[in-house]
Every structure is written in C-alpha cells, then in structure tokens.
Amino acid sequence: MNENETNAPDFNRRDFLKGGSVATLMTMLGGVELLAQTNAEPAAAQSAAAGPKVKVALVGLGLWGREILNTLARVPQAELAAICDTYPAAIKRCARDFPNVPSMGDGQTILANQDIPAVVIATPTHRHKDLVLAALKAGKHVYCEAPLAHTMEDARAIALAAKAARQSVFQAGLQARSDPQQYFVLKFIRAGNVGQAVLARAQWHKKTSWHVQSANAEREKELNWRLDKSISLGLVGEVGCHAIDQTAWFLNAKPRAVSGFGSLLVWSDDGRDVPDTVQAAFEFPGGVRLIYDATLGNSFDGAYEMLYGANAAVMFREGKAWMFKEVDSPLFGWEVYAGKDQFYKETGITLVVDASKPKPPAGQVEDPITSTPLFFALQNFVRNAIDVSQAKKSYLEAYGDADPEGLNEHLAKEVQRRPAAGYLEGFQAAVTVIKANEAILSGQRVLIQPELYELS
C-alpha cells in the first residue's frame, strides 16, 4: 500500500480512476454483479463445484472459537479435520453439533498430524504465540485470530515467524480485510468521494459482563483471561482492533500517537482489573483523529464506524454502509436512483456491493452466516491455502526441488492471493492496540514511533 507518511491521509484516486469511466459508473451504481472483483458467490452455487478441499483444524473453542467453527463448517473448500481445546466442557459442547469431527485436548497432536495442512488458532490472545510458532514450524498454513498478541515481543515474534515461513499462508483474523463490501466502499472512498478527511469515529457498546462462571477456581481464572490486565488488552484490543485497523486501512495511514482513558464503572465486583469503559483518541498524520469508545456498561446504538470527510460522511454498521452528503458537495447524479435510509434527520445513501444481485427465489433463504466478514475471511484463508499448496506441488513437479529459493519466489510473486490481512497488517494492528491499551491504563498520551510498525 502506498503510504504517504508526511502528508494528511489522502484518498487515493489513481487506482480507482484507472478503471475507466464505464467501470466507474457501474461500480458507483453499486449494482453490477462484482463476480470478478469480489468473488462473492452465493454458497449454494459454490457447493455445486467446490473443487479440492483442504483439511483444517481449529484450536480454541471459546465463544469466538465456536463462531469460527460454525462458519468454517459452511466454507465449501474447508474440511473440518479436528477441534481442540484444553477445556473438556468446551469440546463436549462443540462435539454435540459436530459429532464426526475428531476432538482432542492438546494442540500438539494436531500440529504433528501431517494430514492436516491448515490450522485456525482462536485461543486466548496470550496463548497465540507458542501455537502459531509451532504450527508454522510444522509447515502448516495458519489463521491467527486478532489481536495477534498482547505484547510487542509476542506480536513481533509471530509476524517474523510468518514472514520467514514463505511456503505457508499466514492470515491475521482481521476479517474486514476479506470482506467484499469493505473493498467496495474503499474504492468509493479512494476515488475521493468523501473529500478531505476530517475525523473518524468508532464505537462498540454492549451491556455485558464478559465474566464466565466455572465451578473450578483455576478454570474460572483461565476462562476470564480478558479481565486480567496482565494478559488482556481489554476492550480496545480484543474488540477495537477491527474498527481501528479498518480506519487505518481506509485512511491509508498509521497512528503516530494515542491518548486514552479507562474506568471500571459497572462490573467492579468480580475482582477484574480491566476497565469496562474506555475511550481512545488516535492521532493520524495531518491532524486527522480517530475517536474510539467502547463500553460493557451500555448497549445504546451498538457498534458502528464513521468516516467524516469535507464532502460526505460514510457510516459502517452491521455489514452495510451509507454515505451522507454535505449540502455543498458535488452531485454524482446516481444518488437519485440509489437506495436511501433515514437516520433521524439524516438521509443515508446506501453503498452496497451487491445491490442488484438477484434475490434468492421464494422459499429459498440465504444463509446469513455465509455473508459475514468472518465467512469471507475463512474462505479466503482456505482458498489461499489450497492455491499455495497446489502451486508448490506444480512447481516441484515441473522444476524439481533443487531451487527452494526459486519456489519461495514463485509462491510470493506469482500466486495471486485472495484479499486477506497478512502478517504485516496483523502486526501493525497489534502494535496500535497494544499502545492504545498502554494509554488507557496510564491515562497518558503514548507516542507510537514509526519504527515500531516495521518488521526487520
């Protein structure tokens, strides 16, 4: 990505306009079947010709791990080969819905299994590093949930190991980076349609305790890792990493500093030392800031992200996006035909990637899980794993194994990857939220030097 480090974040017009006026118009109308650009094919059509599958194991069956499991089961190119958790009750819960998938209590067994080329790691954040490093060493393709790690050292270790494992696919769990809807809006923004960036805002409000009960005191401590500030990045890391990364992605810049505040206001009686309400202000180059707030104390207005520009604001909410134009911004013309939704006194013009996609025939309901960002992220991981494995096989068949560097170069340069967050994106997002958490816990402004984002 072209990083303009010294100027204000500028929405890059060049790549979009290169597409030509007809393509621009079609994309603006939001209605063209973006089969080529997005490859967002409905699940029913996909399972008809799924092609080769890859065996995938899942380690970590907590709340999010179960979400991954249900989603992975719907990815036509994935074959669930094993599930794993150190907590027998978690395994039992999943085995009910997936009785035919082997389960085990120890991740090492999976890593040693040569028949399973890909593994998804959804353990608690502080337990990512050992598993990821072992999996990469075993030559597996790895999907590691975000944030990658809770410390700079661990995040760097994971990213460097992924960088060195050139014959493996490494994907960070920043699922928005695989979502066709996000790419659609990104193109729109890069075309300069919102004007000079003014502000970004993101919130995540949900009244919930995060506390998990267990009869066993030791198990309860393990299950409530999110509430222990020595191993948890709290709300800004565990939840905020997605919205914060998305903002950085759309602004095409990385924060230089972050200020933060945190308070424990509602859930203060269970011994936790992690704030249940946080705010953070991220400073991007050129004076643009992202104001992030998250709370476990109130649910009003849920979660959404906003990008405010001099010509228009864009809102992202629940997988959809809307544009709110300023009265003095130039007309495109197509707004007249676009869908609109009312938000109190504001009219939002829908920006939807598949607005004219034929709706499923009556009686046939589209599975909502197969249009979530997580689905696209897992599907792209699996497809990239298949493509890289096949390319490696083809290369070795064609040229033999005398030139491993040639193979690495071929895999890096000539195998097209489907959109996904790689080790660098995962690492940089981790750096940002680790620093944000530092700011929140100290109530201070924390500088993020540019070299912290670099991987040597």
Next chain:
Amino acid sequence: MKTRTLIAGTVALLMATALAAPAADQMTAYSSSRGSKIRIEGTANIIHPTWQVESPFIAGMLEVGPGFPTEPGQALTPGKVEARATNVFVQVRSLKSVESNGKLYSDKMDEIMYEHLKVDKYPAIRYRLTELTLKEAPKSKDAPYVLDSKGELAVAGITNTISMPVNVLPLDNKKLKITGSVTLKMSDYKVGPVEPKLLGIGIIKTGDEVKIPFEWMLMQRPLPGAAATK
C-alpha cells in the same frame, strides 16, 4: 566365410553406431526453468465474449542436436533439426481463469474447466515433439530463429498431431526462450462444448476454437551421463 563374417560384423557395427543415440557431446540438454507461461484463449456467446486461462508452468526437458540454435547469432543452415522433447507437460490444476488484466477470475470456472479436461484421470496436458525444422536464420542477432514443429498433443486422453511454427531465442547464461501459438478445436479432443450455468443468469456457451500462445523458458543442463556439475 571369414569375409562374410567380417562384412556382417562391420555392417552390424555400423548399424549399431547409426542407431545408437548420438554421442553425449553432440546433444545439448535443456530443462524447464521459471518464467514460462501458457494461455488458452477462447470465446463465449454472452457474459464474457472472450475468456482466458493461464498457467505459469511448462515442465519438461528438451534435447537438441548440433543444428539447433543454442547461442545468439549462431550461423545455421535451414533444414531438419535433431531434437527430442518427450515429456513436456502442463499440470491441468495449474491453469487458472484470469481477467484480461491477469487478475484471477473465478474458482468455479476453474473447476468446470478441470472437470471438462477430466483432471482426475488426466492431470496433465502432454506434448511430444516429433519433428523440428529450421526455416530461416534470423535477420539480426536479437531476432529469434523460426522453426516449424510437429508433435503430439494429448488432452483429456485424446492425442492429436499438431503443427506450429515456433520462435527460438537463445539468451545469455545458457537460457532459451521458445514461443509459439497454436489454434485448436476443443471438439478434436472431445472437450466441451462448455456450457456453465452461472448464478442462474442463463446458459453460457463457449466457442469451439481456442488459441494457445505459450512462452517456454529453458536452461541448459548437463546430459545424464555427462560430467555432472549442478
């Protein structure tokens, strides 16, 4: 009796010499190296009037005799050239559908293609060179040598003879670039017509004729039995 034995013996020796492979130092061996490309370009009635699939791999070895250009600017006489390429192949699963700008197009189209090429039974498209003739020497040092080739192409279990001109360009560092293009009918290999139903929008029908341009990169290798230096 003795004379007849002598003559028979000499004839046998001469025949054996003639039939034996030329001495190793007369042949030059090349093996595939990175940078090759092969494309299959076709047509369809709707949605995408033209389509293309690509693979970055052409595998195999080529052995050539003294009449074949191995150095730039070599002076050679037009005529038949000794050459052997018996195991040239393209893995079917390395072929991927692409947009005209090279971006990946569709997994589903790839799978439909693999099915029509009967990939499980015939995982590779194979070629065997049977004849090579140098047509003319190049006008300049940088221009390629033009040769006429004849060979057998096996696709989805059906083998046909194909003839095509090829351009051979010897490069520095003992590399070689062979380019060419052949137009075939899919029906000659009992492939297709491919009529995928995509997303319920209707029946697409592909045209029978396909054009296959290729660029095969090779590098000189020591022949087996010759002093091996890797």
